[in-house]
Amino acid sequence: MTGSARDRDAAGRARNARPRDALGRPLPYGEPGEPRAPEGVVRTPTRTLHEAQELLDAGRPFHAHEVLEDAWKTGPDDERDLWRGLAQLAVGLTHAARGNTAGAATLLARGARSLGTAGAAAERHGVDDAGLVAWAARLGAAAVGGTPLDLTPPQLRR
Template sequence: MSDRDRDPEGRARNARPRDALGRPLPHGAVGEPRAPEGVVREPARSLAEAQQLLDAGRPFHAHEVLEDAWKSCPDDERDLWRGLAQLAVGLTHAARGNATGAATLLGRGVRSLSPATDAAHRHGVDDVGLAAWATRLAAAAEAGRPLDLTPPRLTLGPAR
């Protein structure tokens, strides 16, 4: 019999609290509020929530929102949402000091976004700008240079 944390459907879920970068904390510790998993949101809401989390220094939690979109989107949008989730995880690794993980996930995100131009434009996602941002951050990580952890802007539009 497993003593792993499980959700109501019996799937393994780590119920330990997490810090702002998604690292598990000891049971009983006070952690960051977690985005509920499995929430189906309208694309604009997913992008807005993910942007708010990125701007608050919580890229791991932004990844969870984007992953929900990836799991519930139409087939022709999977590359877009997978790519955005991978970029958020890449930023998470960068913030945690894991340069190798950052470069790997950022590269995957860029590759996932590449075929997603139509879906990106449909939702106002700045796929070109995000790919450029991720490529710069991945190159800095691979070269051992200091990383600019300023979160990217997910959508086209007025500067924030």
């Protein structure tokens, strides 16, 4: 789409239809982009974690964030910190891969804080909250310290 009109979905909500690369950076209209996860999909927690892990392992953390964000927005209130934290970690990894170390450190810290309060929800779904918090701390410290970043994606589950 070109011009001043905003991309809209069938319900009239603003949706950016520009293609994106593997790290979620917008590409010009008409360029081939990475397949995107459809927004607003309600998945089971098991399916969410499986899809997000596959995307992380494929070097597509921005797209993993979109899957995790769906769970954050559609899941039960008592799981909000879990899904928000996981989505923020994926965005932090996205920023790190893009070379935005300040953004990476900020989002990794936010994700770790959210996961730190996920408690029972993390346990219920087998999420390695302690391991992920430690991973986020290591990557965030490297980003702030200017040392080379290990962009190996974390394992979400124990």
